[in-house]
Amino acid sequence: VETVTVPPFAWGAGGRLVRDLPTLEFGAHTVAVTVRYAGADPLRRERRFSYLPPLGRVPTYAADIGPVYEARCARCHSSGIARDLRGYDRLSAQAPSVAQALLSRRMPPDLAVDEPTVLLFTSWIAGGTPR
Numbered sequence: 823v824e825t826v827t828v829p830p831f832a833w834g835a836g837g838r839l840v841r842d843l844p845t846l847e848f849g850a851h852t853v854a855v856t857v858r859y860a861g862a863d864p865l866r867r868e869r870r871f872s873y874l875p876p877l878g879r880v881p882t883y884a885a886d887i888g889p890v891y892e893a894r895c896a897r898c899h900s901s902g903i904a905r906d907l908r909g910y911d912r913l914s915a916q917a918p919s920v921a922q923a924l925l926s927r928r929m930p931p932d933l934a935v936d937e938p939t940v941l942l943f944t945s946w947i948a949g950g951t952p953r
Contacts, residue, residue: 846873848880848949877941880949883910887946890939894930914951921947 850872857865881887891899891913899907907913913920923929924940946952 848873848875875945875949877945880952881942881946882952883914883946884953886942887913890942894933894935894939898930910951910953917947917951 850870852868852870854866854868859865875881888910891907895907898904905916907916907920920929921944924935924943927935929935
């Protein structure tokens with residue numbers, strides 16, 4: 823049994839999301855293993871585990887991302903100064919670019935972005951940008 827404390831994903835070339843376990847969705851899972859030895863009864867074991875994003879849940883736009891966007895991004899990205907990212911549809915459509923801009927610390931250009939904010943956005947994006 824292992825506890826992993828780093829994000830189960832990374833950002834690849836062009837802002838492409840690369841997950842450590844690409845076919846495994848976040849949430850609860852069970853692994854069932856059966857071992858057979860010649861001349862012995864099969865040995866069966868099941869282990870339950872949760873594959874959680876770094877925050878323990880996937881952030882949502884309404885509860886987590888929208889308020890941060892309004893506080894830290896809207897002054898440029900909703901006013902015509904920079905690419906319009908207003909609203910869920912526009913922001914989620916640009917998710918890979920947003921992740922790269924935050925991870926490289928290009929955005930916001932005049933404010934230091936903290937690790938919790940980067941983790942919040944990247945967890946939201948890795949979790950499928952839920953509303």
